[in-house]
Amino acid sequence: xxxxxxxxxxxxxxxxxxxxxxxxxxxxxxxxxxxxxxxxxxxxxxxxxxxxxxxxxxxxxxxxxxxxxxxxxxxxxxxxxxxxxxxxxxxxxxxxxxxxxxxxxxxxxxxxx
Amino acid sequence: xxxxxxxxxxxxxxxxxxxxxxxxxxxxxxxxxxxxxxxxxxxxxxxxxxxxxxxxxxxxxxxxxxxxxxxxxxxxxxxxxxxxxxxxxxxxxxxxxxxxxxxxxxxxxxxx
Numbered sequence: 001x002x003x004x005x006x007x008x009x010x011x012x013x014x015x016x017x018x019x020x021x022x023x024x025x026x027x028x029x030x031x032x033x034x035x036x037x038x039x040x041x042x043x044x045x046x047x048x049x050x051x052x053x054x055x056x057x058x059x060x061x062x063x064x065x066x067x068x069x070x071x072x073x074x075x076x077x078x079x080x081x082x083x084x085x086x087x088x089x090x091x092x093x094x095x096x097x098x099x100x101x102x103x104x105x106x107x108x109x110x111x112x113x
Numbered sequence: 114x115x116x117x118x119x120x121x122x123x124x125x126x127x128x129x130x131x132x133x134x135x136x137x138x139x140x141x142x143x144x145x146x147x148x149x150x151x152x153x154x155x156x157x158x159x160x161x162x163x164x165x166x167x168x169x170x171x172x173x174x175x176x177x178x179x180x181x182x183x184x185x186x187x188x189x190x191x192x193x194x195x196x197x198x199x200x201x202x203x204x205x206x207x208x209x210x211x212x213x214x215x216x217x218x219x220x221x222x223x224x225x
Contacts, residue, residue: 001172006155032211043203043216044156051211089155095211099144099163100171103155 002027004092006104013080014112021107023090024072030092033073034101035064038087047088048075080111115139117217119204125223126194134189134220136204144207145187146171146214147179149200156203162187164209194224 003026013019023033034049050057050064050073057064061080066073077084087108091101120135138145143164148156148171158171162181176198178190187206191198201221205214 034213043218045216046213049213093211099207099210099212099214100146100158100161101156101214102172103157105155106153 002030002092002094002102004090004102004104006090006107008107009105010108010110012110012112015080015082017080019075019077019080019084019109019111021075021088021090021109022072023074023092023104024070025092025102026071027092027094028068028071029094032093032095032099033064033066034091034093035062035075036089036091038089038106040086044089077109080109082111082113085109085111117204117206117215119202119217119220121220122218123221125225126191127225128195130194130224132191132194132222134191134202134204134222135186136188136217137186138204138206138215139185140206140215141184142206142215143184143209145181146205146207147177147187147189148203148205149173149198150203150219151200159189159202196224198222199224 006023031052036044037047038044063076087106090104117138146161147159160179162168165184204217207214
């Protein structure tokens, strides 16, 4: 089955700097790649997603890039703010019946004021 | 609009007890999912239901059963709870195809 690896596991940045999280996936048939943010004790919430027919997607300070050939995708957060501190999860899916997601292990991001 | 509602929010069980976790969504989604999240780890799929009337195993189904009661409701049952099942359980739902999954607030389950 699909395997998703996520790096780094922890990331500490100064407020205002950029943060980058990288994920690799194993199944070349995967075609949907969402990113979730989870604050302590809360539910995961979708922040951005990308489909395999697109190489890059941006939403204000957040962007995601996808390299299908290399089977990796990345989350970029610019101008980080303290409220960006959370755990971020990448995931991959083939979009077949049921849209099963395979999650990466998560990245704990700490934005220092 | 509540989205995905899970009950209960917290539960403590003794080893060997049984329990059903409830999940309901009001977004008219076809697909529903149950995940577990162990401390400091990612989410692992237990079972999912692609549509009303169907259920399939995910990555970690052992020790669990599910019921898709109708389009809105998807329950997860622990028949004989074990300490290894101590975890936070999340229910999610989505439309068909490559659509985002929406999560409930979770059930924090401790098994002594």
